[in-house]
Amino acid sequence: MKRYDYVVVGAGIIGLTIARELKSRWKECSVCMIEKEPDVAYHSSGRNSGVLHAGFYYTADSLKARFTRDGNRAMRDYCEKKGIQINRCGKIVVATDEEELKGLEELKRRAERNGVELLWMEEEEVQRLDPNVRTYQKALYSPSTASVDPIEVCQAIKADNAGMGIDMRYSTKYERFNGGVVHCDSGPIGCRYLINAAGLYADRIAHGLGFGKKYTIIPFKGIYLKYAKNKTDVVTNIYPVPNLANPFLGVHFTKTVDGSIKIGPTAIPSFWRENYKGLENFRLDEMISILIYEAKLFFTNSFNFRKLAFEEMRKYDKSRLIQASLKMVKNVDAQGFGNFMRPGIRAQLLNRETLELVQDFVIEGDNRSLHVLNAVSPAFTCAFPFARHVVDQMETLNN
Known part of the structure; x- marks a missing residue:
């Protein structure tokens, strides 16, 4: 059984950047990543906008x-640095009426407090930028x-990690962690410290080690057209x-890295992860488990879930x-729209006690393990500074 200083569970953008940060900070440490899929970025990290x-x-x-902002x-x-293509197309946030102008004003206030450049444009200026x-x-x-290609980015970080000596074990499913051993379906791995970045299954791994007990993940399906x-x-x-009361940004137009156009995403409540x-x-x-919580959300109508569910389910049309x-x-x-594109699933953390969606990053751990319970959107953008955090x-917990 090979032993490592650190084992990272999950090879999405968060797991990849955490492993990279560990090896960058302590060059002599040994790091292993385990991933149940045959390659990196199989789920949210490779299916986002x-x-x-x-x-x-x-x-x-x-x-x-x-x-x-920093990410x-x-x-x-x-x-x-890596020669990865970027489409620097910017973003325009539009209003449809007087009430939505107030929403724009709130976004402008938040941008100023956050130190983010966000510019007012009159209608004439908007037309010069994008006439449509x-x-x-x-x-x-x-x-x-x-805009970037998220899979290209993840593959580049994967190559970085391999060059730094980080071991990658694919098609390796986590089962449990005890006595300094990570038990997997392909055999045991010795481990001084476990970092759980398992995305859709992060809560389950955390629960098995006594963390995140008041949380569960509720999946929402995002589809683009x-x-x-x-x-x-x-x-x-x-x-x-x-609607700033929930974490979903609504249907919008996205310009992809190759200049293509798509609309979406949906935020359809899913029935399994x-x-x-x-x-x-299946x-x-x-x-x-998910239907029990979705039923509670439906009957209590927490964060206006009832309206959200009905509206989003209709977008299958x-x-x-x-x-x-x-x-x-x-x-x-x-009539110019084609087919639905490959869907993604958002791993959205729910507070089981308050029945509220958790809208910020949540980490719990001790001197044996650390758990990324909520790598909330836009986690892909946030990945590098979040990994440092x-x-x-982890350092704080071990001192």
Whole structure:
């Protein structure tokens, strides 16, 4: 049985950057990553929009406000250094009426408190940037918002990690951790310290070691629809004013790294954790547990879950998803959309006691293990500074 100083569970963007940070900080330490899939970024990290967010949606006292702002710069710098393509297309947040202008004003206040560049634009200025954008009186423009290919980024970090001597064990499923041994389906691995970055299953691993007991993960399915007609009808990312009471940003136009256009995502409550398509990856125990919590949310109507569930489920109908997007643009062909793209699942943490969605990063641990319970969106953007924070917390717990 080979022994390591650190074993990281999960090879998404968070696990990859944590392992990288460990080896960067302590070059002599031994690090092993275990991943139940045959390669990195099989789930959220490889299925997200690829948008590098700027950090103006979040309250100044939140971890994700700081990590998004700093992570945007760090990820852009990393991509430039590695020759990874970036689409620096920016983002316009539009309003549809007087009430939504107040929402824009709140976003502008948050941007100023967070130290994020966010610019007011009158309608005429918006038209010069993207003639197809429809807004009421004015809009907000984020010049630092950009798009990358998330799988390309994860593969680059994977290559970095291999070059640093980090061992990668794929198709290796975590079972339990005790007595300094990580038990996996492929055999035991000796381990001084365990870091749980298992995404959709992070809560289950944490519960097995006595952490995160008041939390559970509720999965939400995000689906995008590709605009197949051309790549030119939309020039920039176009977002609506979000409902800041929940963590979902609403249906929007995304410009991908190759200039393609897509709309989405949905936030459809899922029935099991990897509920991507049909009965694929079906788990009865997961479905029963999730349905119990979704029923509680439905009957208590916590964070207006009832309306959210009905509205999002209807977006399985392509025409409804398209209609939700058209209010933000002047002239996009409703018949020009193609097929649904590969769906993603958001691992959204729920506080079981308050029945509220947790909207910031949550880490728990001790001197044997540390658990990333909520790598909340936009975790991809936040990855580099968040990884430093995780390792800082681990150091604190071990002193």
